[in-house]
Amino acid sequence: MQEHSPTRAPEKGERAARGSGSAKLPACSAAIPASTLARGAGTLARSAAAGTAVKCEVPGLLAARGDEAGRHGSVFQLLTDLKEQRKESGKNKHSSGQQNLNTITYETLKYISKTPCRHQSPEIVREFLTAMKSHKLTKAEKLQLLNHRPVTAVEIQLMVEESEERLTEEQIEALLHTVTSILPAGPEAEQKKNTNSDVAMDEEDPA
Amino acid sequence: MDSESRPQPRKTERLCAVREPPAQTGMFVLVEMVDTVRIPPWQFERKLNDSIAEELNKKLANKVVYNVGLCICLFDITKLEDAYVFPGDGASHTKVHFRYVVFHPFLDEILIGKIKGCSPEGVHVSLGFFDDILIPPESLQQPAKFDEAEQVWVWEYETEEGAHDLYMDTGEEIRFRVVDESFVDTSPTGPSSADATTSSEELPKKEAPYTLVGSISEPGLGLLSWWTSN
Numbered sequence: 466m467q468e469h470s471p472t473r474a475p476e477k478g479e480r481a482a483r484g485s486g487s488a489k490l491p492a493c494s495a496a497i498p499a500s501t502l503a504r505g506a507g508t509l510a511r512s513a514a515a516g517t518a519v520k521c522e523v524p525g526l527l528a529a530r531g532d533e534a535g536r537h538g539s540v541f542q543l544l545t546d547l548k549e550q551r552k553e554s555g556k557n558k559h560s561s562g563q564q565n566l567n568t569i570t571y572e573t574l575k576y577i578s579k580t581p582c583r584h585q586s587p588e589i590v591r592e593f594l595t596a597m598k599s600h601k602l603t604k605a606e607k608l609q610l611l612n613h614r615p616v617t618a619v620e621i622q623l624m625v626e627e628s629e630e631r632l633t634e635e636q637i638e639a640l641l642h643t644v645t646s647i648l649p650a651g652p653e654a655e656q657k658k659n660t661n662s663d664v665a666m667d668e669e670d671p672a
Numbered sequence: 673m674d675s676e677s678r679p680q681p682r683k684t685e686r687l688c689a690v691r692e693p694p695a696q697t698g699m700f701v702l703v704e705m706v707d708t709v710r711i712p713p714w715q716f717e718r719k720l721n722d723s724i725a726e727e728l729n730k731k732l733a734n735k736v737v738y739n740v741g742l743c744i745c746l747f748d749i750t751k752l753e754d755a756y757v758f759p760g761d762g763a764s765h766t767k768v769h770f771r772y773v774v775f776h777p778f779l780d781e782i783l784i785g786k787i788k789g790c791s792p793e794g795v796h797v798s799l800g801f802f803d804d805i806l807i808p809p810e811s812l813q814q815p816a817k818f819d820e821a822e823q824v825w826v827w828e829y830e831t832e833e834g835a836h837d838l839y840m841d842t843g844e845e846i847r848f849r850v851v852d853e854s855f856v857d858t859s860p861t862g863p864s865s866a867d868a869t870t871s872s873e874e875l876p877k878k879e880a881p882y883t884l885v886g887s888i889s890e891p892g893l894g895l896l897s898w899w900t901s902n
Contacts, residue, residue: 562730563726563729563730565729565730565733565734565735566729566730566733566734566745568734568801569733569734569742569743569744569745569801570733570744570745572800572801573744573775573800573801575800575801576799576800576801580784605778605781609781609782612699613782613784617892617899619891619892619899620892622891622892623782623847623849623890623891623892623893624782626780
């Protein structure tokens with residue numbers, strides 16, 4: 466502050482100096498209004514539609530569509546790729562922040578590897594969906610068939626709503642045949658190769 | 673059991689925004705989210721995408737987001753906005769639009785899990801990565817009774833020969849239908865008034881932020897061993 470300036474000339478010089486000083490700060494001052502936006506946590510971001518998709522290097526995956534993620538197979542792929550990548554990078558695997566990711570990745574991989582989905586590939590999924598077109602099932606039903614690979618009529622009845630009205634016995638058999646022939650068997654299904662759908666139906670008590 | 677490696681209980685996370693309600697399409701759904709990620713200066717040499725992916729996973733993996741589900745891992749980054757540096761903080765702040773894989777089964781979905789244990793409240797089921805699933809007594813195959821001695825639920829299955837007792841033992845695989853879900857906001861509340869809580873009650877009841885209610889009262893549901901050829 467120039468309370469006492471000896472002459473006016475230095476005053477001008479100081480103002481000029483201040484001018485150049487403030488020129489060094491444009492990034493920060495421009496950022497200040499943005500900070501109020503960024504720190505407004507809890508407000509819904511009404512930004513425009515996403516521009517070019519920046520694919521993160523973490524998952525090496527199929528086309529990203531909402532329904533595809535519902536399939537355990539693609540999640541299995543994602544998590545396996547993630548695990549591979551993290552093994553290579555190595556260093557900060559055990560830092561406390563990464564522990565959560567390690568835990569959830571390990572557990573989810575363990576869960577999915579016990580289901581029939583682990584051997585699925587995008588081609589198998591596409592083939593399955595094409596074969597399913599004639600049966601007129603909803604997306605949720607097709608997804609469940611894909612994830613669980615039912616082998617008995619009882620399981621089909623669980624996953625398909627109103628199956629007694631929508632599907633005749635032959636259609637159910639055809640559906641079972643399509644499912645078991647296109648989708649690869651899971652690790653447990655190989656033990657139960659001799660499951661007879663008739664025996665399962667005898668045990669049912671129609672409620 | 674590897675519960676030692678897992679931090680318990682999971683906390684709910686507050687995010688900047690969840691852009692759209694996730695479509696109900698299966699056990700795992702993709703949720704679009706927006707958040708601002710802070711990258712400290714000592715990580716500037718790394719590629720921005722890698723740092724952001726790591727920060728997002730650190731923040732969200734294995735955590736429950738209120739009314740969304742259990743976050744598993746990052747799917748992809750859809751948009752990166754400009755990064756800003758704020759006065760007084762050397763770190764860069766980037767607004768990121770991304771998609772996250774979230775565990776959120778839809779209503780009536782069939783799932784297969786393992787029995788964790790039984791209690792008078794019902795049968796507790798676990799999926800390994802998600803534990804808080806309960807099948808209440810009224811949703812078991814009827815008639816069912818609770819065996820106090822062995823602490824296990826039993827399905828008294830009637831045939832012409834007589835009643836078979838089918839035990840729901842721990843560790844058995846069980847197929848169930850999701851009939852309900854509930855989210856509880858477990859974020860810390862402010863200090864309560866002095867007269868409400870006594871000093872002896874220091875630990876409030878630990879509630880799970882996300883619980884599922886299942887049912888096995890249909891043919892085909894219940895222990896997998898019940899429905900395979902005997």
